[in-house]
Amino acid sequence: MDNSSNFDEISEPSYQPSPSSLDQNDQSTVETPVYSTMSGDSFMFGRTYSETSAFSDPIDDNSYSSEPSPSHWPVTKSGAQNQAMFGRLEMKQQKQDVDDKLDDQESVDLELETMKERFSKLLLGEDMSGSGKGVCTAVTISNAITNLYATVFGQNLRLEPLKPEKKSMWKREMDCLLSVCDYIVEFIPKSQNLRDGTALEVMESRPRSDIYINLPALTKLDAMLIEVLDSFQDREFWYAEQGSMSSNSTCSGSFRRVVIQRKEEKWWVPVPCVPPDGLSEKSRKHLRHKRDCAYQIHKAAMAINSSILTEMEIPHSYMASLPKSGRASLGDTIYRYLCTADGFSPDHLLDCLNLASEHEALELADRVEASMYTWRRKACLSHSKSSWDMVKDLMSDIDRTDKNHVLAERAETLLFCLKQRYPELSQTSLDTCKIQYNRDVGQATLESYSRVLEGLAFNIVAWIEDVLFVDNSVRTQDQ
Numbered sequence: 395m396d397n398s399s400n401f402d403e404i405s406e407p408s409y410q411p412s413p414s415s416l417d418q419n420d421q422s423t424v425e426t427p428v429y430s431t432m433s434g435d436s437f438m439f440g441r442t443y444s445e446t447s448a449f450s451d452p453i454d455d456n457s458y459s460s461e462p463s464p465s466h467w468p469v470t471k472s473g474a475q476n477q478a479m480f481g482r483l484e485m486k487q488q489k490q491d492v493d494d495k496l497d498d499q500e501s502v503d504l505e506l507e508t509m510k511e512r513f514s515k516l517l518l519g520e521d522m523s524g525s526g527k528g529v530c531t532a533v534t535i536s537n538a539i540t541n542l543y544a545t546v547f548g549q550n551l552r553l554e555p556l557k558p559e560k561k562s563m564w565k566r567e568m569d570c571l572l573s574v575c576d577y578i579v580e581f582i583p584k585s586q587n588l589r590d591g592t593a594l595e596v597m598e599s600r601p602r603s604d605i606y607i608n609l610p611a612l613t614k615l616d617a618m619l620i621e622v623l624d625s626f627q628d629r630e631f632w633y634a635e636q637g638s639m640s641s642n643s644t645c646s647g648s649f650r651r652v653v654i655q656r657k658e659e660k661w662w663v664p665v666p667c668v669p670p671d672g673l674s675e676k677s678r679k680h681l682r683h684k685r686d687c688a689y690q691i692h693k694a695a696m697a698i699n700s701s702i703l704t705e706m707e708i709p710h711s712y713m714a715s716l717p718k719s720g721r722a723s724l725g726d727t728i729y730r731y732l733c734t735a736d737g738f739s740p741d742h743l744l745d746c747l748n749l750a751s752e753h754e755a756l757e758l759a760d761r762v763e764a765s766m767y768t769w770r771r772k773a774c775l776s777h778s779k780s781s782w783d784m785v786k787d788l789m790s791d792i793d794r795t796d797k798n799h800v801l802a803e804r805a806e807t808l809l810f811c812l813k814q815r816y817p818e819l820s821q822t823s824l825d826t827c828k829i830q831y832n833r834d835v836g837q838a839t840l841e842s843y844s845r846v847l848e849g850l851a852f853n854i855v856a857w858i859e860d861v862l863f864v865d866n867s868v869r870t871q872d873q
Contacts, residue, residue, distance in 0.1 A: 509570065512538065532838035535571060536829060539839070542567050543846035551663050552633050553626045553857045561620065568616075571839070575605045578836045604705065605836050608698050612843050615691050619850055622684050622691075630677045631861050633664040666861045672869040678862070685858040692851035696817065699844035702837055709831040712824055713767070720765035720801065728762075732804045740804075740811040755816045759809060760823045766805035767824075773798040818852060 516538065519528020528534070546564045550556065556564070584598040600606065673681075721729040731743050749755045773796055813819055821829075832838050 536838040536842040539842040555624045673865045688854040695848035702841045706828040712827045720768040723765045740808040769798040769802040
């Protein structure tokens with residue numbers, strides 16, 4: 395009775411407790427603190443309360459009246475708040491997913507539009523008027539590879555890894571441009587045996603021989619050059635723009651003069667800076683190793699490029715522009731030296747010429763090359779052949795003691811030594827003419843790919859040389 399009277403005093407006037415609820419007063423007492431500490435704004439408390447309700451002792455359904463008990467009101471309130479909170483979280487996650495999908499779709503659409511533009515230019519031959527006056531497909535692909543190289547590596551003037559977007563762009567678009575080589579094939583005979591033992595000869599397609607040999611080599615050289623750049627992620631040197639040396643460079647005035655003197659011909663190239671004590675031995679060893687690797691890559695790319703250019707057909711316009719006399723093209727001094735019976739040395743001749751600049755070297759290369767083909771043409775005049783391919787085939791039938799043939803061979807040797815002494819030499823007039831009038835898509839792809847890799851390898855060697863030069867200057871000053 396005391397318990398019943400106490401319960402009546404704390405209960406609301408309009409509430410009539412059932413007998414079963416009076417018998418289970420202990421259970422109500424346990425649930426009351428949970429109700430008093432429950433907060434609908436806390437997800438943790440809501441999860442705790444739901445677990446407590448789910449795993450509490452079972453209660454007879456008959457012990458409850460048809461009216462809901464006050465101890466169960468918070469369940470409905472808390473569940474609604476939790477449900478609303480879950481709803482907001484789900485809507486937020488859905489919105490984030492939608493935004494991510496939109497960003498991905500925009501990126502895909504942008505790449506698709508770029509590829510459409512490149513593909514359209516290839517089909518139009520870079521003639522936006524659509525009148526059919528564009529260049530041929532071979533020249534278009536060659537220009538596309540050259541322009542892609544300028545876009546990706548044109549602003550990269552430092553020994554540092556490529557940015558991820560630039561690297562992705564280079565790989566993606568080069569794969570697209572090189573895919574045309576997958577469909578340039580040649581047919582070779584192959585023996586095939588039938589089930590009855592009959593031997594048949596069928597024609598099998600495979601990549602054309604020059605593509606089959608050179609393209610895998612070029613892709614390997616490409617990956618090696620990217621790897622060389624990636625190896626300079628952590629380095630001891632840094633770069634400062636010309637005229638705005640970093641405050642951390644601690645460059646003295648004399649050092650600045652050395653750097654400016656080194657960079658006076660290429661003022662736009664960033665100036666490498668090293669610590670006051672110079673680079674560590676480990677860093678110098680790493681630079682020398684990567685320089686040697688890049689130099690070997692440069693030689694391999696240059697050899698492939700030279701072989702491709704040699705195989706290209708000489709345009710008729712170039713042959714028509716050749717001088718009538720090789721002596722008039724070269725000059726009397728060089729001509730008399732080439733006519734020397736014994737002791738011809740191209741290196742000694744180049745030393746005597748004392749070429750002062752790359753421009754003079756390129757001019758000499760053009761004149762030597764023109765004289766070489768002039769003498770070759772004269773040596774073949776006895777054969778009534780007009781095609782240059784036939785002329786090359788007939789060169790083996792020419793008398794080796796013929797004066798024009800000897801002069802042509804010596805001019806070729808001089809040209810080779812000149813290119814070896816000046817590896818940064820630009821393309822000669824004949825090379826430019828071949829690229830311009832070339833119609834072979836496979837040769838155009840291999841030539842342009844090898845040419846840009848040759849240029850990148852040469853730049854990497856030059857950048858490493860700049861860093862080693864600055865390091866040597868700093869250590870010399872300290873001594």
